[in-house]
Amino acid sequence: MEVSSNSLTFYDFLDRMRHPASLDLVRSIKSFIVSFSFCTANSESDSKKLQDFLLTMESSIRDHPLWAGATEEEIDCAVEFAQKELQKMNAFKAPREKLLCILNCCRVINNLLLNVAMSSDNVPAGADDFLPILIYVTIKANPPQLHSNLKFIQLYRRQSKLISEAAYYFTNLMSAKSFIIDLDAKSLSINESEFQEKMIQARLDKQEKCIEPCPKLEDMAGPGPSTRRHEMEINMVVEEDYPFMRADPGELTVADVEKLLNLYKEVVTKYSRLRRAVKSLPLAKEPALHFLEAQDTLPRQPRQQEAQLILPQQPKQQDASDITEAK
Amino acid sequence: MGCSSSLPDRTTSGRLDSLNSQVVGATESKNARVKLVLLGDSGVGKSCIVLRFVRGQFDPNSKVTVGASFLSQTIALHDSTTVKFEIWDTAGQERYAALAPLYYRGAAVAVVVYDITSPESFDKAQYWVKELQKHGNPDIVMALVGNKADLHENRKVPVQDGVDYAEKNGMFFIETSAKTADNINELFEEIAKRLPQVSSS
Secondary structure, three states: OHHHHHHHHHHHHHHHHHOHHHHHHHHHHHHHHHHHHOOOOOHHHHHHHHHHHHHHHHHHHHHOHHHOOOOHHHHHHHHHHHHHHHHHHHHOOOHHHHHHHHHHHHHHHHHHHHHHHHHOOOOOOOHHHHHHHHHHHHHHHOOOOHHHHHHHHHHHOOHHHOOHHHHHHHHHHHHHHHHHHOOOOOOOOOOHHHHHHHHHHHHHHHHHHHHOOOOOHHHHHOOOHHHHHHHHHHHHHHOOOOOOOOOOHHHOOOOHHHHHHHHHHHHHHHHHHHHHHHHHOOOOOHHHHHHHHHHHHOOOOHHHHHHOOOOOOOOOHHHHHHHHHHO | OOOOOOOOOOOOOOOOOOOOOOEEOOOOOOEEEEEEEEEEOOOOOHHHHHHHHHHOOOOOOOOOOOOOOEEEEEEEOOOOOEEEEEEEEOOOOHHHHHHHHHHHOOOOEEEEEEEOOOHHHHHHHHHHHHHHHHHOOOOOEEEEEEEOHHHHHHOOOOHHHHHHHHHHOOOEEEEOEOOOOEOHHHHHHHHHHHOHHHHOO
């Protein structure tokens, strides 16, 4: 649902852009694009140019009669956009980039507030309005590894850069995080029983979602949750030999890459030997071959995994097919 | 005074830790960067005061590029000292009260605002003052501001109450009107004069 309303708004945007009244906007976008082709590429200055352009463009679009007055849908869209900015944070490696995600998110919220202030009661929005929206956006976005990312920025962003505005918006996300951690009925101005009820409901919803395989990063990196129990049993046996069996993608560090690679090689070697051994057995062990075959051809089918040879999580499942080619 | 000489380039001011130092970024006392935190109940006009100070106008339709919750403004004092205020607005609602220490940590100035037509907001202001005395930076410069002075016919908090309370707590007191711009610049100029780093130069 959300996706469709989002794209609708985007098409709506394109439609409005095609309107003759938007000619001046289209013209300035075009001349901006052309201006780019004359200069040599420099990501820093390009980014600056682009950001400046976006800022001026945004305000001229906002001022434009066709876009005057933000609708509910557009506000939803902006909130969603702010969430996406926040969700990106975990995907970036450098503290500077992670911090930028926060700033972008806050910028989207501020633009939204500005729109609302201009089109309605004209009260300029300060922190009284900003923080609640940031908290809402943070809850909705549920950015992966939020606490660790914030800690990481705090520790590793060059201190002289974590000042002024950046420090302010960073502090806001820190406080949004701590508000969410300490969330209770009182802080939401609802009564205790209602709060408990909603929390139980939310937990149930979450569990349901987890049973359905969802395309989250964690799930893509390892076998689906339905195989977890089986995996655990194997883990007990091989934990010593394969220390990454229980590792989550977020826990891994660069230093683990070498270990993982060695383990991967070891597993591949063992696997190839095992295959060769099975094939050369005088008695054609149909079931055994079947299960190895099944793993090669259908690595992603959860039902088959009952009989699967479980590889460590990190050489991902696609590596299993590489093995077949290598043999 | 302050953080002199080891870093001659004051524009980069690389080594300074904004979270811990009081008047930050100033490699020379002549150009101080000051973190100022605004505290006060929601609706007392904290952000209006800042907008008035930064943009010199009450008009909310003026272009704000980033947002009204963080703004900075530089003022020049008579002795050619400049003070750049970095103004941190805080959410005034009761439910966010516990988060305030994250904001006033490392602040050199705290401006506690109330609405002269609202005794509750004056109580809340006193709560913030006590909070800052307990947990804030001991050298923090505090100002008590009674805003919405233009609404004097609805006044519920007598001027004298503000004066007395501020005096008792070693604060600077002023009544302002963000709407008419009354005393807005005076508030920030007075704060600048009271900053230890600036006044000692």
